[in-house]
Amino acid sequence: MEAKIYEDKSEETITRNWIIKTSELGGRGIFASKPIKRGSLIFSNRPLAVGPRADFAGKTFCSICYDTSYSCYPCEKCAMFVCSEDCANSQQHANECAFVVQNWKLKRNSEINTKVQAEILIYIRLLLLNEEQKQLLSLLQKSKNSFSAKNLDLLCSEYIIPEEHMKLIKIITSIMIVNSFRISWNANGKKTPLRGIYPFSSFLNHNCVPNTRNVFKTDHTMLVYASKDIEIGEEILTCYTGILWCxxxxxxxxxxxxxxxxxxxxxxxxxxxxxxxxxxxxxxxxxxxxxxxxxxxxxxxxxxxxxxxxxxxxxxxxxxxxxxxxxxxxxxxxxxxxxxxxxxxxxxxxxxxxxxxxxxxxxxxxxxxxxxxxxxxxxxxxxxxxxxxxxx
Known part of the structure; x- marks a missing residue:
């Protein structure tokens, strides 16, 4: 049976040549409902949320444009780093700053570091999703392994976070473990590496010789192309790691x-x-x-x-x-x-x-x-x- 998921009447779903159903690889997968030619676009997918990859957070970076620069400075209200007045006055920063100020408290004498900011941003953005988006997020597979409190401890080292939000963060973490995608970043290395949660792409299962390739636009939209001819009923697969790794x-x-x-x-x-x-x-x-x-x-x-x-x-x-x-x-x-x-x-x-x-x-x-x-x-x-x- 085809899974019911949120339909966005945009370019992602205008020409549907795939369905979601149970996969032998585990959980649900995406399968070709029509023959798909090599090089053709299977779907494009906007992220529910994007944030820095905490494991690569070393340099100071802007929480809005992700530029790594020593000119970044912390917001006086929420302590998140921004690099310019444009970023500081953006609607995105206003929303995220208001959320932190209204719900979380920065501990006295704490100075938020890049590791904490990298970890915290994607949680804030997922907590700020509207109800329809949250419902879509809840459909994604969760990790079966026991929750590790390491990242939660990191957040709590800087902020006083309500118990209700900590419970949600645990659920979000279990979803991100299974479903987050690394986003290709600029080759000149002036932006911090990113990850994102993609509602359709999250149903793609892994193979070390995938039949698709991913391309990311500047707005972080993921384009999924066929890297070979895909027959009706064949599962559409991606590679979760570097394809040229040993x-x-x-x-x-x-x-x-x-x-x-x-x-x-x-x-x-x-x-x-x-x-x-x-x-x-x-x-x-x-x-x-x-x-x-x-x-x-x-x-x-x-x-x-x-x-x-x-x-x-x-x-x-x-x-x-x-x-x-x-x-x-x-x-x-x-x-x-x-x-x-x-x-x-x-x-x-x-x-x-x-x-x-x-x-x-x-x-x-x-x-x-x-x-x-x-x-x-x-x-x-x-x-x-x-x-x-x-x-x-």
């Missing part, structure tokens, strides 16, 4: 954020459908082979060299991954074009160029160049194509 990273992130272990065909394939994004160089320096997990869905699986058949324990693999994480953490991709040659050389000893780390570095540098004024991406990429990875 299997261990994807599975850990899915468990951490969505509380399930993925076991799709890509996750079960040691080569990741031939991409070898997870591959590590064989620990035998004289061998030209790569190490791949024997059973990728088992975190304790040993890894095997595809050339010399050397078996490496998960403990040694863990040590290698730890070193890789430290090396990658020292690279400043966001602020420079030329990366440290010695670090790249060390990386190349540990992983082949098919590894997701090198794939990510190449793409991030390309985006950096493409969004830099005065640079021509085509010419520079042509120049890069003649260089080794160490000369980047």
């Amino acid at each position: 299997t261990p990273a994807r599975r850990c992130q899915l468990y951490k954020t969505k509380q399930f272990w993925c076991s799709c065909e890509r996750c079960k394939d040691p080569t990741e459908l031939g991409t070898r994004l997870s591959a590590l160089n064989c620990l035998n320096r004289e061998c030209v082979g790569v190490l791949l997990p024997i059973t990728p869905t088992d975190p304790k699986t040993p890894w095997n060299c595809d050339n010399c058949n050397k078996i490496v324990s998960c403990q040694k693999i863990g040590a290698v991954l730890s070193v890789l994480g430290s090396l990658v953490g020292t690279l400043d991709v966001d602020n420079q074009f030329r990366l440290e040659t010695l670090i790249l050389e060390r990386l190349s000893r540990l992983v082949p160029y098919s590894n997701h780390i090198f794939v990510d570095l190449r793409l991030r540098l390309s985006f950096k160049i493409g969004f830099t004024e005065g640079l021509q991406l085509t010419g520079i990429l042509l120049k890069f194509s003649k260089l080794t990875p160490f000369q980047f």
Whole structure:
């Protein structure tokens, strides 16, 4: 039976080629009711609410336009940061400021920090939804795991929050765990990363090889396009993680954020459908082979060299991954074009160029160049194509 959900008579629902029904993957999913051609728009979806991603909140940012700037200053009434008179005088800030002033009390001598603001904004916006929007929010799946009070403790460290609102925040948290989407943000890094709750998109289930791709407009509307032909009755799927992440990273992130272990065909394939994004160089320096997990869905699986058949324990693999994480953490991709040659050389000893780390570095540098004024991406990429990875 098709689920009944709120119908918005806008572009999202003018041409409906999908239905919502029970999914074998769990809960409800979206299925094609008509053949959908590759590249076609399936639906566009405005968010119920948007807010910063608390895990990336480091710099001071404006609560209205999300610009990260040292010129941001706290509102005298609600303590939320704004960057200009335009943002301070906006209707959105007026509504949110009034809500805080009327319902919550800032603790004496407290100075709200970016972590608290990042956590608090999306709660305020969901609490301010109208009744029809709240009804739609209540239809979304909730997390079955016990509630963690960590984020609530963070909010209460700065504000005195009524018990009624704390109960609602717990419910909202269980909804966000399952349904929130990361919103693509500008490549120049001048805005804080965002997340949003999307009523239709929340019914999209996950696959590590999805048949859709998401595009976000400047107003945070999500456009969902078919990345392949989709047949009638086929479930429409998205990817909850970075699609170019390696299997261990994807599975850990899915468990951490969505509380399930993925076991799709890509996750079960040691080569990741031939991409070898997870591959590590064989620990035998004289061998030209790569190490791949024997059973990728088992975190304790040993890894095997595809050339010399050397078996490496998960403990040694863990040590290698730890070193890789430290090396990658020292690279400043966001602020420079030329990366440290010695670090790249060390990386190349540990992983082949098919590894997701090198794939990510190449793409991030390309985006950096493409969004830099005065640079021509085509010419520079042509120049890069003649260089080794160490000369980047």
